Amino acid sequence: MAVNRIWQHLFGLGLVTPVDNFGHNGRPPSHPQLLDWLAHRFVSGHKWSRKAMIRDLVLTRAYRLSSTHDPAAFEADPAAGLVWRHTRRRLEAEAIRDAMLAVSGRLDTSRPEASPVTRIGEGEVGRNINIKPLTAPFPHRSVYLPIVRGIVPEFLKLFDFSPPLQPQAVRDETNLPAQSLFLLNSPFVIQQADALASRMLAKEGDDNDRVSRAYRSRSDADQATTNATGLCLTSPDGTDTGAGPENRTNKKTTPRQQAWSLFCQVLLAGAEFRYLD
Amino acid sequence: MRDFAIRLPQPTHPTLSRRALLGQATCGIGTLALAGLCQQARADHTTPLSPKQPHHTPRAKRMIFLHMRGGPAHMETFEHKPELAKRHGTNGRNGKRKLIASKWRWQQRGESGLWVSDLVKHQARHADKLCVLSGMHTDIANHTPAMLFLHTGSFTFARPSLGSWLLYGLGTANQNLPGFVSICPPLINGGTSNYGTAFLPSVYQGTAIGDIKTPVRNARIGNISNPRLGTSAQRKQLDLLQSINRDLATRAPYDTRIDGVIQSYELAFRMQAELPQVMDLSSETRSTQQMYGIGEGRRSDNFGRQCLMARRLIEAGVRHVEVCDEFWDQHGA
Numbered sequence: 001m002a003v004n005r006i007w008q009h010l011f012g013l014g015l016v017t018p019v020d021n022f023g024h025n026g027r028p029p030s031h032p033q034l035l036d037w038l039a040h041r042f043v044s045g046h047k048w049s050r051k052a053m054i055r056d057l058v059l060t061r062a063y064r065l066s067s068t069h070d071p072a073a074f075e076a077d078p079a080a081g082l083v084w085r086h087t088r089r090r091l092e093a094e095a096i097r098d099a100m101l102a103v104s105g106r107l108d109t110s111r112p113e114a115s116p117v118t119r120i121g122e123g124e125v126g127r128n129i130n131i132k133p134l135t136a137p138f139p140h141r142s143v144y145l146p147i148v149r150g151i152v153p154e155f156l157k158l159f160d161f162s163p164p165l166q167p168q169a170v171r172d173e174t175n176l177p178a179q180s181l182f183l184l185n186s187p188f189v190i191q192q193a194d195a196l197a198s199r200m201l202a203k204e205g206d207d208n209d210r211v212s213r214a215y216r217s218r219s220d221a222d223q224a225t226t227n228a229t230g231l232c233l234t235s236p237d238g239t240d241t242g243a244g245p246e247n248r249t250n251k252k253t254t255p256r257q258q259a260w261s262l263f264c265q266v267l268l269a270g271a272e273f274r275y276l277d
Numbered sequence: 278m279r280d281f282a283i284r285l286p287q288p289t290h291p292t293l294s295r296r297a298l299l300g301q302a303t304c305g306i307g308t309l310a311l312a313g314l315c316q317q318a319r320a321d322h323t324t325p326l327s328p329k330q331p332h333h334t335p336r337a338k339r340m341i342f343l344h345m346r347g348g349p350a351h352m353e354t355f356e357h358k359p360e361l362a363k364r365h366g367t368n369g370r371n372g373k374r375k376l377i378a379s380k381w382r383w384q385q386r387g388e389s390g391l392w393v394s395d396l397v398k399h400q401a402r403h404a405d406k407l408c409v410l411s412g413m414h415t416d417i418a419n420h421t422p423a424m425l426f427l428h429t430g431s432f433t434f435a436r437p438s439l440g441s442w443l444l445y446g447l448g449t450a451n452q453n454l455p456g457f458v459s460i461c462p463p464l465i466n467g468g469t470s471n472y473g474t475a476f477l478p479s480v481y482q483g484t485a486i487g488d489i490k491t492p493v494r495n496a497r498i499g500n501i502s503n504p505r506l507g508t509s510a511q512r513k514q515l516d517l518l519q520s521i522n523r524d525l526a527t528r529a530p531y532d533t534r535i536d537g538v539i540q541s542y543e544l545a546f547r548m549q550a551e552l553p554q555v556m557d558l559s560s561e562t563r564s565t566q567q568m569y570g571i572g573e574g575r576r577s578d579n580f581g582r583q584c585l586m587a588r589r590l591i592e593a594g595v596r597h598v599e600v601c602d603e604f605w606d607q608h609g610a
Contacts, residue, residue: 067529067532069529069530069531074531088529088532088534090534124465150464150465150468150469151464154499160479163435163473163475165435165470165475166435166475166476172478172479173534174478174479174480175534175537175538175540175541176479176480176482176541177455177541177544177545177548178484178499178500178545179541180538180541180542180544180545180546181499181500181501181545181548181549182499182500184500184503184511184514184515184542184545184546185500185501185502185503185504186499186500187504190504190505258505262506262514263517265514266514266517266518266521269518270518270521270522270525271522271525271526271534271535271538271539272521272522272525275525275534275535
């Protein structure tokens with residue numbers, strides 16, 4: 001079972017599905033000998049080390065397959081249960097958040113000392129409890145975010161964090177407008193975009209270089225489109241950047257910084273940022 | 278029987294990947310009873326929230342749930358107790374306290390002869406349209422389990438809320454607005470579980486406007502407006518974002534989830550425009566506002582605003598709106 005869950009996390013689909021119904025209510029494994037072999041290896045070879053097991057699996061050829069479509073294979077096995085390709089899947093909430101902090105340069109990789117919950121003091125959740133420590137900025141990795149039942153951090157809640165009230169073997173992968181609103185309007189995402197823009201502007205080169213570096217695309221055609229539209233957005237000409245009369249930005253930000261921040265926000269908000277190919 | 282546990286193929290229909298998620302999320306726990314519903318759901322609707330036709334034509338199409346926590350004693354409102362009136366001032370069963378009759382006058386009302394006290398004399402005028410259920414009982418001892426039980430049907434297990442079930446079964450009419458809204462919900466006593474989805478797909482989740490501690494005038498839906506861009510500037514940004522998303526979608530034509538992302542951005546953009554308009558009460562006439570008890574300094578102002586907002590949401594096509602008020606108990610009266 002343990003091995004099946006590790007497999008599900010890495011490959012997107014368990015060898016046995018559903019992952020939380022091993023036995024008569026579930027289905028037989030797609031690769032029974034592989035499952036047995038992995039289980040044996042986990043116990044005897046890796047001595048129950050999950051880290052070692054994960055390392056083993058990510059070094060396989062199967063894990064390194066791309067998600068490129070193949071019509072014949074798709075015809076035979078559309079769900080890719082037989083692993084003819086890597087199934088594109090969305091990152092978990094924690095990974096998306098960490099990735100945003102990492103690219104903006106604001107991720108603090110040190111381990112925080114104790115949970116913010118220790119700073120709350122006495123009180124009942126929602127009634128007289130002081131939730132300021134829970135909503136304060138937290139630049140550490142998401143795995144250290146405090147999970148108080150009833151006050152799940154916004155980022156996690158929006159991106160399908162498992163609800164603390166019940167067990168959930170496989171997280172949902174939703175596309176809700178609340179996520180889009182968050183990515184377009186939330187102070188958190190805007191801050192990361194600002195920081196990313198500053199990083200990019202600090203690097204050498206012209207704007208063309210910057211856009212290319214920021215968004216490496218597969219085809220030249222895509223690159224050209226992105227460059228063109230990206231440059232349009234970052235043009236110092238006020239009418240193109242949205243730095244016009246409707247702009248309610250902070251006066252300390254120049255139109256150029258704002259434009260680059262808007263462009264960086266687009267990169268963070270795009271599907272590609274959170275879908276693993 | 279079709280197995281819903283395995284992820285379904287990703288055909289070109291833009292929303293069938295959501296059906297796959299619907300299947301996996303609702304049937305993955307192995308409850309076969311839901312399998313039949315899932316099957317039908319797939320056959321009938323185009324998106325999880327599209328309106329669905331039930332097995333008969335309903336007369337009630339939308340629901341407003343006035344959830345007013347607390348309340349006056351039943352024997353002061355609709356539960357006439359003449360025996361209690363007779364024994365007023367005498368000792369109660371344990372001999373330590375005295376019995377107290379209702380402080381209000383009781384009369385029979387309308388043609389039905391329903392006994393209603395003068396405390397609710399305005400409601401009493403509608404006696405012939407009222408259905409009073411005098412059979413309630415409970416075995417729940419406290420507030421939090423009671424709230425969860427009321428909203429989800431269970432206080433021991435995590436179960437979907439009423440609004441989520443309605444959305445799951447009936448969808449919603451206006452796709453530009455959330456289908457299930459909770460106005461000023463409490464943070465305690467179950468909190469988000471009272472408008473949560475438990476094992477149903479999270480697309481059926483309720484959207485909270487503010488919370489019970491915040492006056493509804495100041496209540497906002499999270500992240501509904503951009504702090505630095507006006508509408509047309511934001512549309513430009515969104516256009517660039519969508520063109521990049523579409524590039525990805527073209528490279529991955531069989532993965533309909535990218536389409537899902539594109540659609541959800543468009544929906545969010547429309548929601549930004551439509552939702553604040555629906556929540557804005559200033560376009561209602563003075564007389565309407567007065568009828569709802571809205572007015573500076575009036576005690577009914579906050580609740581009145583919530584009710585009027587609920588009506589506007591329903592009129593705009595929202596399927597289920599819960600209005601939350603609290604503490605109109607008569608403790609220590």
